[in-house]
Structure formats: C-alpha cells, structure tokens
Amino acid sequence: MYRLVCGIGALALGLLLFGCYDWVFSSQWYVSLSGKLIVTVLEAIPDLRSYLANSEFINLVRLVSIVQALVLSLIFALVFSAILGAFKGLIGVVQYAIFGAFAAFMYFVLPALVTYIDNNFFASSLALPLKGSTGLLDVLIWYLPLMLSVFYIAGARRRQHARTERYWFR
Numbered sequence: 001m002y003r004l005v006c007g008i009g010a011l012a013l014g015l016l017l018f019g020c021y022d023w024v025f026s027s028q029w030y031v032s033l034s035g036k037l038i039v040t041v042l043e044a045i046p047d048l049r050s051y052l053a054n055s056e057f058i059n060l061v062r063l064v065s066i067v068q069a070l071v072l073s074l075i076f077a078l079v080f081s082a083i084l085g086a087f088k089g090l091i092g093v094v095q096y097a098i099f100g101a102f103a104a105f106m107y108f109v110l111p112a113l114v115t116y117i118d119n120n121f122f123a124s125s126l127a128l129p130l131k132g133s134t135g136l137l138d139v140l141i142w143y144l145p146l147m148l149s150v151f152y153i154a155g156a157r158r159r160q161h162a163r164t165e166r167y168w169f170r
Helices: 003-028 028-044 046-054 061-084 088-121 135-166
Strands: none
Touching: 003 028, 003 061, 003 088, 003 135, 028 046, 028 061, 046 061, 061 088, 061 135, 088 135
C-alpha cells in the first residue's frame, strides 16, 4: 500500500511540476520580468548585443525564449530535487514522476508534432482539427529543458539512493 501511495504521489508530482512550469512560463509577469532582465544584460554587454543583432542565423525571440526556459527549468529542477530529498519514499518510485512529466510533455508536444508532420509530409491533406498552431521548434524550446532536467535529477537521485542502499547491505 505504501508503494502504491508513493507511486500515485510521484505521478501527481510529475504532472503538477509540468503544470506549474507551464503556468509560470506562460504568465505575463514572468515573460515581461525575464525579458526585461535579458534585455538589460544584453545592453550591459554592447559587443554581444551588436553581434546578435548583426548575425543572420540567430533569432533573438527564440534566444530569449531559450534563456527564459533554461532559467525556469533550473528553478523547477531545484524544487524537484528538494522534494525528492525531503520525501525519501518518492525516490524508490521516481519512475512514476518521470512518467507524469513525460505525459504532460507529450500533451504539449503531440499537437505541434502532428501539425509539423502534416504540413511537411502530407502537404496538409489530412486537415486535422488541432487546437494549437504553435511550431514544433517553439514547443521544444519551451518544454524540453524541463523534461531533460527531470530525467537528470530523477536519475541522479535514484543512483544516489541505490548507492546508499548497497552500502548499508554489505
């Protein structure tokens, strides 16, 4: 019964982590505050600003989105690591937290992926009724850093927990 409750809690933790990340990342206060901070940093370094303005291969809007996503995913990874550190029972069933985060990730990525496949491989012949028109690259920029950090933190905590268990049972 204990593992069942921990598994359900870990699954809810993964879903809640992604839901909160999406809520904060799409809120206006985070976008404006982090955008102003990034612009301030770029204005403080004039050589970098002029290089980014003159380069043709860097899209500044996507660069700002990448920086915003990396900073926010780092914060949420630290929160996830602290929760796993506080509740040791979740480490044994951390695969359910990964599954919850992956299910939420797929909820956001699949509509963009289906639209991308339909537009590039079927010439929009399927005419699918999709709710979002966000590009696949934008969705991956927004949500992939959090997914990778969840995988990394969960794996590191699981290895640390397994190493401790092996030490005690020698």
